[in-house]
Amino acid sequence: MILDPNDLSAGDLYGYLSTAVAPRPIAFVSTVDANGRVNLSPFSYFNVFSTRPPILVFSPIRRGRDGSAKDTLNNVHEVAEATISIVNYPMVEQVSLTSTEYPTGVNEFGKGGFTEVASEVVRPPRVGEAPVCFECRVNEVIALGEGGGAGNLVVCEVLRIHVQEGMLDDDGKLATRKLDLVARLGGSDYARITPETLFEIPKPLRNCGMGIDQLPAHIRQSTVLTGNNLGRLANQEQLPDADTINQVRDLPDVQRARRRGTVHLHELAQVYLREGRVVEALAMLV
Ligand SMILES: Cc1cc2nc3c(=O)[nH]c(=O)nc-3n(C[C@H](O)[C@H](O)[C@H](O)COP(=O)(O)O)c2cc1C
Incomplete structure (x- = not known):
């Protein structure tokens, strides 16, 4: 209209x-x-x-x-x-x-x-x-x-x-x-x-969020992750390093979600985001 x-x-x-x-x-x-x-x-x-x-x-x-x-x-x-x-x-x-x-x-x-x-x-x-x-x-x-x-x-x-x-x-x-x-x-x-009606969004004050265009395409095109999820992920300065990615991959719940498929992995990332574990969420998605 x-x-x-x-x-x-x-x-x-x-x-x-x-x-x-x-x-x-x-x-x-x-x-x-x-x-x-x-x-x-x-x-x-x-x-x-x-x-x-x-x-x-x-x-x-x-x-x-x-x-x-x-x-x-x-x-x-x-x-x-x-x-x-x-x-x-x-x-x-x-x-x-x-x-x-x-x-x-x-x-x-x-x-x-x-x-x-x-x-x-x-x-x-x-x-x-x-x-x-x-x-x-x-x-x-x-x-x-x-x-x-x-x-x-x-x-x-x-x-x-x-x-x-x-x-x-x-x-x-x-x-x-x-x-x-x-x-x-x-x-x-x-x-x-x-x-109860308040929520917080961490400000990228000192750092500079990498931006959604820097997220890998398979994350950006997720059918599970929302715009808010992507905004929070891309507020990180950079993608996690290899060590972090490997550590997160070894977590039992991440291993389980990976075995069950992409949708489950992305849903687990959402849970981590809700808990404020942004680096780990990003690491499991990458
Ligand atoms: C919550 C609320 C917000 C209001 N906001 C405005 C406003 O932004 N502008 C306006 O002209 N009137 C607004 N009004 C209406 C005026 O308060 C109303 O016209 C009032 O009688 C004006 O009083 P006055 O003639 O003593 O200045 C609002 C009313 C309420 C209850």
């Missing part, structure tokens, strides 16, 4: 974009207007775009029905400051509630039952319940269009980072396994990041 965005209704276009570009983190944004009235709303068109300077960007889009601007957008034009809180599971239903289109001037801290905590260097208060909150100066607002659905990139520079107690690991680093993060997907779907 190939689609031209110009042929799609606004709703369908939103559906394709927001369902495919997922999961998205959620920025829970507090702002104030020129009179100091506080606003709080979630935005999942959001990410980090620079480390130094530390830049976060979120996008309040113009309302589909009349192209009008959301309070958050008006506020950052009036007072170029915001706090961006990261949303985790314990607060996500309350966060969703604050996305109700309350009239301008209504403070959604109250509607969502959140605690206003005075920020250190910006006027908008921050969300006391958030696991992490960034105090930001708004450097720039870039309008991406004028009509309904048009985004506005709110470019925020982080001035302070607040981290809730209990969110660090033993090394003092922010711990994914403690944050209990949530993400927005298409429609009404959300995802929760728990230790």
Whole structure:
């Protein structure tokens, strides 16, 4: 199926974009207007775009029905400051509630039952319940269009980072396994990041993965090994040397699998990969 965005209704276009570009983190944004009235709303068109300077960007889009601007957008034009809180599971239903289109001037801290905590260097208060909150100066607002659905990139520079107690690991680093993060997907779907849903991929940081094109053809063309299996194998710097290959060939389970045929050998390699024994998996395949 190939689609031209110009042929799609606004709703369908939103559906394709927001369902495919997922999961998205959620920025829970507090702002104030020129009179100091506080606003709080979630935005999942959001990410980090620079480390130094530390830049976060979120996008309040113009309302589909009349192209009008959301309070958050008006506020950052009036007072170029915001706090961006990261949303985790314990607060996500309350966060969703604050996305109700309350009239301008209504403070959604109250509607969502959140605690206003005075920020250190910006006027908008921050969300006391958030696991992490960034105090930001708004450097720039870039309008991406004028009509309904048009985004506005709110470019925020982080001035302070607040981290809730209990969110660090033993090394003092922010711990994914403690944050209990949530993400927005298409429609009404959300995802929760728990230790069970996490998996690790070793980074080829110091070394340089040899690449799938360097694997022997009979491995690349395996009917058993998946793209993920090949990616993990080819993350090794080089093929194993003869000694390693001979040692692995002598392992009883490898000998047994070899006798039973290629499919069994490749299935055993998958077991080794799952156990993190990548060199041995590669050696038995070579
Ligand atoms: C999880 C979640 C993510 C959202 N993401 C966005 C977004 O990225 N952009 C947007 O314009 N609206 C988004 N919304 C809707 C706004 O939160 C909603 O329009 C809100 O009323 C805007 O508030 P404001 O007028 O006070 O700024 C999202 C709503 C939820 C619940």
